[in-house]
Amino acid sequence: MTDAAPATPSNAPAPKAQPHVKDNAIIRFENITKRFGKVVAVDNVNLEIREGEFFALLGPSGCGKTTLLRMLAGFETPSEGRVLIDGKDVAPLPPNKRPVNMVFQSYAVFPHMKVADNVGYGLKMDGVDGGETKRRVEEALDLVKLGGFGDRMPDQLSGGQRQRVALARALVKRPRVLLLDEPLSALDAKLRDQMRSELTSLQEKVGITFIMVTHDQDEALAIATRCAVMNRGLLTQVATPSDLYEFPNSRFVADFVGSVNMFEGVLDKDEQDHAIVRAPELAAPVYLDHGVTGAKGSTVWVALRPEKIEMHKRAEGQAAMKMEDAPEGANVVPGIIRDIVYLGSETIFEVELDGGRRVKTFRSNLTRYDQEDFTWDEPVWLAWHACSPAVLLS
Amino acid sequence: MEQSWRQAKTAFAAIAVPPLVWLLLFFLVPLAVIWAYSFGENVGPVTIDLTGTFANYMRALEPLYLQIFWKSIIIAGLTTLLCLIIGFPVALAIAFASPRMKAWLLLLIMLPFWTNLLIRTFALIAVLRENGYINFTLEWLWNNASGLMTLLGLQPLGEFEPLTLLYNNFAVVVGLVYVHLPFMVLPLYSALDRMDRSLMEASLDLGAGHMRTILLVVVPLAAPGIASGVLITFIPALGAYLTPDLLGGTDSQMIANVIERQFKRANDWPFGAALSFLLMYLTFIAIAVQALVQRRGERRGT
Numbered sequence: 042m043t044d045a046a047p048a049t050p051s052n053a054p055a056p057k058a059q060p061h062v063k064d065n066a067i068i069r070f071e072n073i074t075k076r077f078g079k080v081v082a083v084d085n086v087n088l089e090i091r092e093g094e095f096f097a098l099l100g101p102s103g104c105g106k107t108t109l110l111r112m113l114a115g116f117e118t119p120s121e122g123r124v125l126i127d128g129k130d131v132a133p134l135p136p137n138k139r140p141v142n143m144v145f146q147s148y149a150v151f152p153h154m155k156v157a158d159n160v161g162y163g164l165k166m167d168g169v170d171g172g173e174t175k176r177r178v179e180e181a182l183d184l185v186k187l188g189g190f191g192d193r194m195p196d197q198l199s200g201g202q203r204q205r206v207a208l209a210r211a212l213v214k215r216p217r218v219l220l221l222d223e224p225l226s227a228l229d230a231k232l233r234d235q236m237r238s239e240l241t242s243l244q245e246k247v248g249i250t251f252i253m254v255t256h257d258q259d260e261a262l263a264i265a266t267r268c269a270v271m272n273r274g275l276l277t278q279v280a281t282p283s284d285l286y287e288f289p290n291s292r293f294v295a296d297f298v299g300s301v302n303m304f305e306g307v308l309d310k311d312e313q314d315h316a317i318v319r320a321p322e323l324a325a326p327v328y329l330d331h332g333v334t335g336a337k338g339s340t341v342w343v344a345l346r347p348e349k350i351e352m353h354k355r356a357e358g359q360a361a362m363k364m365e366d367a368p369e370g371a372n373v374v375p376g377i378i379r380d381i382v383y384l385g386s387e388t389i390f391e392v393e394l395d396g397g398r399r400v401k402t403f404r405s406n407l408t409r410y411d412q413e414d415f416t417w418d419e420p421v422w423l424a425w426h427a428c429s430p431a432v433l434l435s
Numbered sequence: 436m437e438q439s440w441r442q443a444k445t446a447f448a449a450i451a452v453p454p455l456v457w458l459l460l461f462f463l464v465p466l467a468v469i470w471a472y473s474f475g476e477n478v479g480p481v482t483i484d485l486t487g488t489f490a491n492y493m494r495a496l497e498p499l500y501l502q503i504f505w506k507s508i509i510i511a512g513l514t515t516l517l518c519l520i521i522g523f524p525v526a527l528a529i530a531f532a533s534p535r536m537k538a539w540l541l542l543l544i545m546l547p548f549w550t551n552l553l554i555r556t557f558a559l560i561a562v563l564r565e566n567g568y569i570n571f572t573l574e575w576l577w578n579n580a581s582g583l584m585t586l587l588g589l590q591p592l593g594e595f596e597p598l599t600l601l602y603n604n605f606a607v608v609v610g611l612v613y614v615h616l617p618f619m620v621l622p623l624y625s626a627l628d629r630m631d632r633s634l635m636e637a638s639l640d641l642g643a644g645h646m647r648t649i650l651l652v653v654v655p656l657a658a659p660g661i662a663s664g665v666l667i668t669f670i671p672a673l674g675a676y677l678t679p680d681l682l683g684g685t686d687s688q689m690i691a692n693v694i695e696r697q698f699k700r701a702n703d704w705p706f707g708a709a710l711s712f713l714l715m716y717l718t719f720i721a722i723a724v725q726a727l728v729q730r731r732g733e734r735r736g737t
Contacts, residue, residue, distance in 0.1 A: 163641035
C-alpha cells in the first residue's frame with residue numbers, strides 16, 4: 042500500500058464546499074521517502090495540500106509526521122522524491138529561503154530578545170526598513186492579542202503568551218504556509234481548548250495555509266479542515282475530520298481516531314444494496330445497508346462506534362427485539378452491563394456479550410433524572426442501525 | 436533524604452572535616468604566611484622581620500613592574516582571544532557532531548592533558564626552532580619553488596633564511612594558546628551542547644543565514660559559557676611560568692617569572708609575596724567580572 046486510499050470511501054457523502062479553500066495545490070509531496078540510517082521514517086508519501094486549508098498531519102509518535110513537516114521547512118532533506126511549494130521544487134532552497142515559517146513545539150522564542158525584537162527578527166533579516174517593521178510587528182502582536190507586550194522579555198511571559206509570540210513571529214513574515222509542530226501539546230487543558238478555537242479563527246482571518254502536526258486526534262478533528270493519518274511512515278488515510286471518523290479506511294484509522302468496538306468477521310453476503318458479515322464474537326449477523334467491495338468469504342472487520350450502539354432493557358427468555366432497518370435477528374445482541382463510568386455529560390457502559398467479549402457504548406445524559414436507570418449486572422440488548430457499522434478490509 | 440544527612444551530624448563531620456583541615460593546613464595557612472611576608476623586610480639571608488611596611492607594595496607598583504604586569508595582561512589577553520577565536524568553531528563543530536564522533540573529538544581535545552607540560556613544551560621547541568619542523572618544511576617548499584623558477588627560466592630565489600620562531604613573544608603566545616586551548620573549548624562546548632537546537636532552527640526559518648544565526652542567536656546565548664571559558668583560560672595564562680621561561684626570550688618575561696626570581700635567585704621573599712598578592716587581586720577582579728556576566732545571563736533564563 043504505497044498511495045493513500047481514496048479520500049472518500051464508496052458510501053461516504055460528497056465533501057462539503059469550503060469557501061476559503063482554493064483549488065490549487067500549494068504543497069505537493071511526490072513519492073517522498075526519508076531514511077535515517079536503516080530506519081524508514083517516511084515511506085513513499087504522496088500528498089497534496091490546497092491553498093487555504095488548515096491541514097493536520099495526525100499519527101502516533103514516531104510515525105513520520107514531524108519529519109514530513111521538517112522537510113517542508115528545509116530542516117530535513119528527502120532521501121527520495123520531491124517537495125513542491127507553489128509547483129516549484131524546493132530541494133535547492135535552504136530553510137532561510139523558503140516561503141514557509143514554523144511555530145516550534147518548544148516555541149523557540151529567543152530568550153535574549155524583547156518580544157518586539159523576536160517578532161521583528163524575520164523582517165530584519167529580510168531587510169525591511171525600521172518604520173515598516175515597527176508597524177508590522179505591532180499589527181502581528183495585535184493579531185495574537187499581545188498588543189502592548191512588545192517591551193517584555195520572554196521570561197516575563199506565560200507559556201501561552203510565549204506561544205503567541207512564536208505565532209506572531211512566524212505570521213509577521215506573511216509566509217505562504219505556516220507550519221505548526223504540536224502547537225497545543227505544552228499548554229494546560231483549559232488553555233488548549235481556548236487556543237484551538239483561536240487558531241481556527243486566526244487562520245480564517247489571515248487566509249494563510251496552516252499545516253499542523255499533532256498526535257492528538259481530538260485536536261486534529263476539532264481544528265483541521267482535512268487530516269492525513271500516518272502510521273509507521275505510511276500515509277494511511279487523507280480525509281475530512283468527519284470522514285476520518287465515520288468512514289475510516291483501515292483498522293488503524295478506526296482505532297486511532299476516536300473510540301471503537303472492532304469485530305473480526307467473514308463477509309457472508311455482498312449485494313448491491315446490502316451485505317451481511319458474520320462475526321464469531323457477535324451472537325447475531327451484522328446487516329449493512331450498502332454493498333462492500335470485497336470477495337465473499339473474505340475476512341473483514343466491523344467497526345462500531347460506542348455512541349452508535351443503542352442499549353435497551355432485556356428480560357430473561359424474551360425474544361430478540363427487531364431493528365426497523367434490518368431483518369429479524371440481525372444487528373441485535375444480548376449482553377450484561379459490567380461497568381459504568383459516569384462522565385457528567387454522558388455515561389460509558391461496558392457490556393459483556395455472551396461469548397465474554399466486552400463492548401463499549403455511550404449514552405448521553407439527556408435529562409437530569411435517568412428514567413431507565415441502567416445498573417450493574419443488568420441484562421440488556423445492544424442494537425445498531427444498518428448504516429452504522431464501518432466495514433474495513435485491512 | 437536531604438534532611439537525613441543534615442541530621443546525622445557525626446557522619447557529616449567525618450566526611451567534611453578532613454578536607455577542611457587539609458585546606459586549612461596546606462592552603463590557607465601558607466597563604467596567610469606569604470601574605471604576612473608581603474608586609475615584611477629582609478633582615479638576614481633567611482630571616483624576615485614582619486614590620487608592617489608597605490615598601491614591598493610601593494616597589495611592586497614602580498613602572499618597571501607595572502610594565503611587566505601590563506605585559507602579562509596583554510599576553511594572557513591575546514592568548515585568551517586567540518583561544519576563543521580558534522576554540523569557538525571547534526566547540527561548535529563538536530557540539531553538532533554525531534554522538535559517536537563527539538566522544539572521539541572530546542577525547543582528542545583532552546588528550547594533551549595526559550602528557551606532561553614540560554614534554555609538550557619541549558615538543559613545541561622541536562617544532563619552532565631554527566632547524567625545527569616548520570622551518571624544515573618552509574625550506575623544502577622554498578627550494579622546490581626556486582627549482583621550479585629555474586626550470587621556467589626565471590631568476591632563482593635566494594638562499595633560504597630560517598624564520599626566528601623561538602625565544603620571543605610570538606613563541607610565548609603560541610605556547611600559551613596551545614596549552615590553554617582545551618580550557619576554552621570545554622566550557623564553550625558544554626554551553627553550546629546545552630543550547631536548544633530549535634532556537635537556531637527558528638533563526639534559520641525566519642530568514643537568517645548561518646553566520647547571522649551564530650552572531651545574533653548562538654553567541655549571545657552562549658555568553659555565560661564564553662565568560663567562563665575566557666576566565667579559566669585567562670587566569671592560568673596570566674600566571675603562566677613554564678611557557679614564557681622555556682619559549683620566551685629576554686624580553687618575554689611574564690609576572691610569574693619575576694615572582695619566581697624574587698623567591699629564588701634574588702632571595703627577596705617579602706617582595707615576591709607582594710607581587711604574588713597583586714597577581715591574585717587581578718585574578719579576583721577577573722572572577723568578579725565573570726560572575727557579573729554569568730548573573731546577567733541567568734537573568735535572561737539561559
